[in-house]
Amino acid sequence: MRILLxxxxxxxxxxVKKGLQEAGHTVEHAANGxxxxxxxxxxxxxxxxxxRMLPGGVDGVRLVETLRGQGNRSPVLFLSALTAVDExxxxxxxxxxxxxxxxxxxxxxxxxxxxxxxxxxxxVPTTRLKVADLExxxxxxxxxxxxxxxxxxxxxxxxxxxxxxxxxxxxxRTMLLEKVWxxxxxxQTNVIDVHxxxxxxKLDKGxxxxxIQTVRNAGYMIRAQ
Amino acid sequence: MAGMRAFLALWLPxxxxxxxxxxxxxxxxxxxxxxxxxxxxxxxxxxxxELAPRAExxxxxxxxGRQLCDDGHPRAGIAKLRRALRGAQAPR
Amino acid sequence: MRRGAPALPPVTAxxxxxxxxxxxxxxxxxxxxxxTALFAASATAAAMVLWWNTAGALDRQTDAAIRAxxxxxxxxxADAGLMALVPAIIDRxxxxxxxxxxxxxxxxxxxxxxxxxxxxPAEANADQPWIRMPLLRDGAESEAxxxxxxxxxxxxxxxxxxxxxxxRLRALLSEGLAWAAASSALIAVLGAWMLxxxxxxxxxxxxxxxxxxxxxxxxxxxxxxxxxDEFDRxxxxxxxxxxxxxxxxxxxxxxxxxxxxxxxxxxxxxxxKLEESLDSAADEEALRAAVEQGIADxxxxxxxxxxxxxxxxVEAGARRAAFAPLDLAxxxxxxxxxxxxxxxxxxxxxxxxxxxxxxxxxxxDLLLQAVANLLDNALKFNPAxxxxxxxxxxxxGLAEVTVADEGPGLSPDDRGRVGERFFRTDAARTTPGSxxxxxxxxxxxxxxxxxxxxxxxxPGATPPGxxxxxxxxxxxxxxxTGSTAA
Numbered sequence: 001m002r003i004l005l006x007x008x009x010x011x012x013x014x015x016v017k018k019g020l021q022e023a024g025h026t027v028e029h030a031a032n033g034x035x036x037x038x039x040x041x042x043x044x045x046x047x048x049x050x051x052r053m054l055p056g057g058v059d060g061v062r063l064v065e066t067l068r069g070q071g072n073r074s075p076v077l078f079l080s081a082l083t084a085v086d087e088x089x090x091x092x093x094x095x096x097x098x099x100x101x102x103x104x105x106x107x108x109x110x111x112x113x114x115x116x117x118x119x120x121x122x123x124v125p126t127t128r129l130k131v132a133d134l135e136x137x138x139x140x141x142x143x144x145x146x147x148x149x150x151x152x153x154x155x156x157x158x159x160x161x162x163x164x165x166x167x168x169x170x171x172x173r174t175m176l177l178e179k180v181w182x183x184x185x186x187x188q189t190n191v192i193d194v195h196x197x198x199x200x201x202k203l204d205k206g207x208x209x210x211x212i213q214t215v216r217n218a219g220y221m222i223r224a225q
Numbered sequence: 226m227a228g229m230r231a232f233l234a235l236w237l238p239x240x241x242x243x244x245x246x247x248x249x250x251x252x253x254x255x256x257x258x259x260x261x262x263x264x265x266x267x268x269x270x271x272x273x274x275e276l277a278p279r280a281e282x283x284x285x286x287x288x289x290g291r292q293l294c295d296d297g298h299p300r301a302g303i304a305k306l307r308r309a310l311r312g313a314q315a316p317r
Numbered sequence: 318m319r320r321g322a323p324a325l326p327p328v329t330a331x332x333x334x335x336x337x338x339x340x341x342x343x344x345x346x347x348x349x350x351x352x353t354a355l356f357a358a359s360a361t362a363a364a365m366v367l368w369w370n371t372a373g374a375l376d377r378q379t380d381a382a383i384r385a386x387x388x389x390x391x392x393x394x395a396d397a398g399l400m401a402l403v404p405a406i407i408d409r410x411x412x413x414x415x416x417x418x419x420x421x422x423x424x425x426x427x428x429x430x431x432x433x434x435x436x437x438p439a440e441a442n443a444d445q446p447w448i449r450m451p452l453l454r455d456g457a458e459s460e461a462x463x464x465x466x467x468x469x470x471x472x473x474x475x476x477x478x479x480x481x482x483x484x485r486l487r488a489l490l491s492e493g494l495a496w497a498a499a500s501s502a503l504i505a506v507l508g509a510w511m512l513x514x515x516x517x518x519x520x521x522x523x524x525x526x527x528x529x530x531x532x533x534x535x536x537x538x539x540x541x542x543x544x545x546d547e548f549d550r551x552x553x554x555x556x557x558x559x560x561x562x563x564x565x566x567x568x569x570x571x572x573x574x575x576x577x578x579x580x581x582x583x584x585x586x587x588x589x590k591l592e593e594s595l596d597s598a599a600d601e602e603a604l605r606a607a608v609e610q611g612i613a614d615x616x617x618x619x620x621x622x623x624x625x626x627x628x629x630x631v632e633a634g635a636r637r638a639a640f641a642p643l644d645l646a647x648x649x650x651x652x653x654x655x656x657x658x659x660x661x662x663x664x665x666x667x668x669x670x671x672x673x674x675x676x677x678x679x680x681x682d683l684l685l686q687a688v689a690n691l692l693d694n695a696l697k698f699n700p701a702x703x704x705x706x707x708x709x710x711x712x713x714g715l716a717e718v719t720v721a722d723e724g725p726g727l728s729p730d731d732r733g734r735v736g737e738r739f740f741r742t743d744a745a746r747t748t749p750g751s752x753x754x755x756x757x758x759x760x761x762x763x764x765x766x767x768x769x770x771x772x773x774x775x776p777g778a779t780p781p782g783x784x785x786x787x788x789x790x791x792x793x794x795x796x797x798t799g800s801t802a803a
Contacts, residue, residue, distance in 0.1 A: 086639065089639075101623070103615070103616075105612075105616075155654060181651065181655055183655075183685060184682055185682070185685075185686045185689070186620065187655075187656075187689045187692075187693055188690075188693040189659045189692070189696050189697070190659065191655050191656055191659045194659045194662045195655070195658050198658055254438070254451075255451035255452055255458070256419075256434050256435065256450050256451070256452050256453070256461055257434070257435040257436075257452075258433050258434065258435075258452065258453075258454050258479070259433045259434065259435055260410055260433035265433075272411060300416065300454075303416065304414060304416055307411060307412060307413060307416070308414050310411050310412055311414060314412070
């Protein structure tokens with residue numbers, strides 16, 4: 001993916017750029033909002049990673065508003081040191097697609113960038129999701145594996161749906177909390193792990209190959225082996 | 226102090242305008258009244274005498290009026306004579 | 318009061334230089350001027366009415382008499398011809414006891430036919446039939462009011478009255494009015510001065526307090542009278558504002574305390590661990606483990622930092638704008654479901670007793686976080702095999718959310734401290750983070766105008782367990798925070 005990183009802190013920028021490049025992406029970096037806006041407007045990027053606060057008069061929110069005003073729909077991930085609850089809402093309202101607070105684990109950033117870059121287009125509605133022999137029917141809300149029906153609770157269904165929509169991608173615990181439970185804070189108890197392991201238990205019972213994998217220091221991924 | 230000045234500032238124009246309006250038509254040559262003279266007094270007394278007043282009061286007024294005119298108080302005399310004339314004419 | 322005094326001399330000084338402008342610059346001066354103007358206006362109106370009804374009436378009376386006299390003479394002339402006017406005028410003059418009648422009948426050659434005026438005045442030739450002329454009688458000045466009547470054939474008649482008597486009355490009246498005006502002016506000035514004094518006296522404490530606050534003495538408050546009037550309301554509003562500012566300042570101070578306590582210690586710990594492993598790590602594997610531990614420590618520090626900032630944000634009340642109607646019941650059901658699995662994994666049992674629906678006006682994210690913190694705490698302190706109960710019900714205009722565990726509970730001392738400033742309490746706690754969790758709960762509930770009740774789940778038992786009840790008002794956005802003080 002082509003990724004534009006607009007970040008004024010040189011050390012953070014270097015770290016993020018290096019990590020993204022190691023993950024196989026092309027990264028352009030701008031150190032201020034003006035350059036970032038110029039790059040974003042003149043070249044096509046799959047994902048924009050913007051610091052919320054930038055020097056040079058154009059901050060992250062202004063940048064996104066300008067781009068959206070120009071009809072640029074590239075997905076945007078905000079990085080921000082601002083923790084106030086409203087800041088996330090403000091960033092999303094301005095046209096951002098995701099919001100990550102500093103400090104962050106690189107794995108979390110990578111997972112979110114990849115999720116944004118390969119977002120399924122909203123124009124083509126999917127009714128069935130399939131990973132290996134696991135099928136999920138969004139209309140009848142049923143899950144089958146190898147033709148055998150698996151009983152899941154509604155919340156487990158949504159958890160599985162989210163994982164399957166991002167099949168082959170890492171989905172972090174925080175992402176699951178945000179997308180499946182709409183929780184925008186980190187509980188101290190590791191609540192997600194328990195839910196995933198329950199779901200995994202239901203899916204894998206009687207099958208050889210486990211489908212949901214735990215990615216160390218990051219989160220989970222579902223994929224056909 | 227300030228209140229006093231403010232008050233004067235408000236009131237003075239009103240007071241001045243009032244007095245100015247009262248004096249605006251003053252500078253004219255004054256008229257003179259011809260019926261305050263001793264001559265007129267005598268004429269009135271003659272007219273009264275012609276009427277030959279019968280009432281005691283009228284007669285006394287006529288005498289007093291005539292006396293006042295002769296003494297150089299024509300206005301007072303004329304006033305008495307006029308009262309006498311009115312009294313003499315009243316019954317008619 | 319005394320501190321208010323320095324604010325006054327500049328006003329007085331500028332007054333001395335530019336009386337009216339200085340007066341207009343001060344609000345109390347403007348009120349005083351307005352008062353004077355109103356007073357003057359009403360006094361003028363009263364004088365005008367009085368004048369119209371007295372002096373004006375006299376004038377109108379005179380004019381009416383003249384007009385009636387002229388009309389009578391015209392009738393006479395119509396009955397008996399022009400020359401009958403001469404004896405009529407002579408008769409009228411002869412009977413004029415008041416000595417005020419004025420006549421002048423003029424023939425075609427401007428010769429005087431009858432009357433008691435020496436000449437025909439030039440002013441009587443004007444278009445206006447009514448004229449006013451100075452009159453001399455025996456050398457005494459007087460005034461004549463005259464009406465000109467055109468008789469035709471060059472004959473003209475003036476009918477009039479000597480108004481000296483009326484002038485004298487009018488002069489008397491003017492004098493009376495002048496005295497009245499002077500005394501009312503005095504009253505107006507006095508009133509304005511008193512009004513200004515009163516306003517300045519009432520405002521002086523407010524000035525004084527504001528000046529003291531501006532000078533840095535935040536403990537000062539506006540002294541209130543017991544009149545409960547506008548000035549007291551102003552003072553009360555100012556005091557409420559100052560209380561709020563003081564509260565926020567204390568919050569800021571609290572945050573720095575919290576940063577010092579909650580962050581410096583773990584940072585020192587993490588730093589020591591990293592330094593130690595740098596010196597003494599046996600191999601790369603050990604070093605890697607130490608770095609990972611260091612990252613985990615930093616994440617914990619970031620989490621605490623975030624919590625401290627969140628509590629400060631909530632305590633500042635900045636979040637009240639995000640209040641919206643919501644239903645607590647499904648929210649709590651979600652939380653129970655999310656934590657239920659975790660409870661099972663810890664060999665505990667989480668039971669939810671929730672109503673169908675529990676509508677409330679509030680901030681969803683904060684309420685959720687508060688409940689999640691309570692559940693985190695409950696799971697953390699509960700022994701294996703313990704039970705956690707989450708319960709909600711509506712009790713008389715309040716939503717009551719209860720989370721009860723079977724853990725060690727809180728001693729009455731600790732409970733009291735939970736009710737104090739948030740960051741102090743966790744100093745007494747050995748488990749890091751948990752004190753902050755309860756502090757956030759307290760702040761969120763206070764933001765919603767509710768209260769937190771801490772009790773034993775099983776009073777008298779060992780362990781007693783902790784039962785936390787959040788009492789949240791259902792209805793509208795609360796006016797202030799901090800109702801947990803009780």
